[in-house]
Amino acid sequence: MTITLTHYLILGAVLFALGVYGAITRRNAIGILMALELMFNAVNLTFVAAGRWQAAPDGVGQLFALFVIAAAAAESVLGLAIILAIYRRRLVVNADEMDLMKH
Amino acid sequence: MAEAILFYALAALTVISAVLVVTVKDVFHAALYLALTLFSLAAIYVTLGAYFLAAIQVLVYIGAIVVLAIFVINLTRTLTGSAVKLSRRWVIPTALVSALTACLIAVALIKSGMGTAMPALAPDDGTKLIGKQLLGRYVLPFELVSVLLLSALIAAIAIVGKDREEEK
Numbered sequence: 001m002t003i004t005l006t007h008y009l010i011l012g013a014v015l016f017a018l019g020v021y022g023a024i025t026r027r028n029a030i031g032i033l034m035a036l037e038l039m040f041n042a043v044n045l046t047f048v049a050a051g052r053w054q055a056a057p058d059g060v061g062q063l064f065a066l067f068v069i070a071a072a073a074a075e076s077v078l079g080l081a082i083i084l085a086i087y088r089r090r091l092v093v094n095a096d097e098m099d100l101m102k103h
Numbered sequence: 104m105a106e107a108i109l110f111y112a113l114a115a116l117t118v119i120s121a122v123l124v125v126t127v128k129d130v131f132h133a134a135l136y137l138a139l140t141l142f143s144l145a146a147i148y149v150t151l152g153a154y155f156l157a158a159i160q161v162l163v164y165i166g167a168i169v170v171l172a173i174f175v176i177n178l179t180r181t182l183t184g185s186a187v188k189l190s191r192r193w194v195i196p197t198a199l200v201s202a203l204t205a206c207l208i209a210v211a212l213i214k215s216g217m218g219t220a221m222p223a224l225a226p227d228d229g230t231k232l233i234g235k236q237l238l239g240r241y242v243l244p245f246e247l248v249s250v251l252l253l254s255a256l257i258a259a260i261a262i263v264g265k266d267r268e269e270e271k
Contacts (some may be wrong), residue, residue: 002106002107006213008151010208015117020123020197034137035125037168041144048151057232059228060236062156062236063233063236063241064153067244070252074252076168078186080172093179096249
């Protein structure tokens with residue numbers, strides 16, 4: 001019953017797959033962003049778990065997770081700003097109705 | 104043994120709340136379940152000895168990103184209520200594809216056998232280690248992240264603020 005690295009990596013894989021499912025099936029753009037956050041977190045979990053199992057831990061796994069969190073924060077702020085701007089102009093929040101650039 | 108019980112309990116909580124994030128109808132409820140998922144992930148980080156990252160997870164993800172998402176959800180609520188339907192057409196193929204993706208990664212991991220190693224010993228002080236790396240070898244990415252966050256801030260103001268001026 002020892003918990004190995006594989007356990008954590010499988011949990012990360014399951015979370016990532018759930019994020020993919022949400023990003024494709026959600027129509028609401030905010031829901032898609034939240035599914036993206038799930039995927040970011042799956043990657044973070046993989047980084048941290050892999051860093052924990054290093055022969056000589058140097059904190060790089062956690063460091064990269066920190067960078068991912070910062071990038072996710074920037075992504076989320078920009079995504080939500082764009083959603084808000086589109087909503088103000090066209091009153092839509094569903095991604096399949098944002099078809100202004102469709103030819 | 105206690106370690107295993109803790110891991111399975113937290114993993115079950117994470118996966119169940121993540122499933123609810125992507126399936127529940129109301130996007131506001133999805134945001135609350137996302138907060139629960141992120142919180143249980145922070146607990147998993149604690150079991151991995153990443154205390155600093157767990158604190159950052161709670162502060163940045165739950166304290167900032169989820170709250171921001173809830174703000175935008177409330178700002179974009181239409182008068183007809185939260186009519187957030189999943190696109191039914193794609194549910195079954197997407198579920199199939201993502202389940203197969205998870206199976207593929209899981210089988211590859213189990214076959215590779217890299218997880219057979221016993222858990223490593225607890226590092227002396229992970230936070231000190233991160234601090235040294237962040238201001239030592241990885242100081243350039245650290246500074247670039249601050250530039251990224253600043254540009255995201257300016258871009259967000261430029262995107263959302265422009266509309267208001269045009270209304271006047």
